[in-house]
Amino acid sequence: MAAAAEHDPAAARLKVTEIFFSIQGEAVFSGWPTVFVRLTGCPLRCQYCDTAYAFTGGEWRTFAEIEAEVRRHGTPYVCVTGGEPLAQPRCAALLTELCDSGFNVSLETSGAIDIACVDTRVARVVDLKTPGSKEVEHNRWQNLELLTPHDAVKIVICDRADYEWARDVLAKHVLPCPVFFSPSYEQLPAGTLADWILADRLPVRLQVQLHKVLWGNVPGR
Numbered sequence: 608m609a610a611a612a613e614h615d616p617a618a619a620r621l622k623v624t625e626i627f628f629s630i631q632g633e634a635v636f637s638g639w640p641t642v643f644v645r646l647t648g649c650p651l652r653c654q655y656c657d658t659a660y661a662f663t664g665g666e667w668r669t670f671a672e673i674e675a676e677v678r679r680h681g682t683p684y685v686c687v688t689g690g691e692p693l694a695q696p697r698c699a700a701l702l703t704e705l706c707d708s709g710f711n712v713s714l715e716t717s718g719a720i721d722i723a724c725v726d727t728r729v730a731r732v733v734d735l736k737t738p739g740s741k742e743v744e745h746n747r748w749q750n751l752e753l754l755t756p757h758d759a760v761k762i763v764i765c766d767r768a769d770y771e772w773a774r775d776v777l778a779k780h781v782l783p784c785p786v787f788f789s790p791s792y793e794q795l796p797a798g799t800l801a802d803w804i805l806a807d808r809l810p811v812r813l814q815v816q817l818h819k820v821l822w823g824n825v826p827g828r
């Protein structure tokens with residue numbers, strides 16, 4: 608059975624924590640009704656993680672089952688997220704299949720895993736982990752060289768030290784895509800981060816996680 612699945616893309620499987628319909632709360636597609644496919648597993652342990660329930664468990668779903676569930680929600684926007692979706696190598700094939708099916712596909716990734724495998728039609732939202740995340744050593748800096756204007760970088764800021772770290776990173780790297788600064792939920796007031804950005808005239812976009820403004824910090828929204 609396993610060998611047959613390798614030759615039949617629709618029968619390939621991924622471990623899925625949840626598939627749900629919500630408002631995209633982050634990055635360039637913020638505000639669009641979107642289907643989220645949350646894959647299980649993550650090798651990181653950011654101190655502010657709001658999806659620890661996706662670290663383990665989940666259910667094996669075939670690509671065909673995943674796509675059928677996505678299609679059921681009737682929106683062209685699909686976001687594959689986690690956990691760290693690229694921790695499951697077959698994620699790249701699912702992304703390509705969703706693009707081939709005509710969906711507008713985005714990927715949310717921790718920035719710790721090589722993004723070269725991801726179809727260039729996918730809008731990749733790549734995190735840069737700050738010292739305050741406690742996972743800064745896992746940043747895969749080579750990913751920055753692979754970014755295109757179609758992608759985005761997201762940096763979750765926990766405090767002033769994180770802000771200055773992120774500002775220094777942007778001074779050293781010219782990025783071709785939008786950069787979003789997001790205050791760590793309940794750790795840094797959004798207004799404080801806005802003031803810092805304005806004072807420095809930083810060419811970044813402030814991002815407040817829209818889904819948490821709407822519904823709070825709850826799974827599946």
Ligand code: SF4
Binds near residue numbers: 649650652657
């Ligand atoms: S990379 Fe994302 S899912 Fe993984 S621990 Fe960090 S915040 Fe949580």
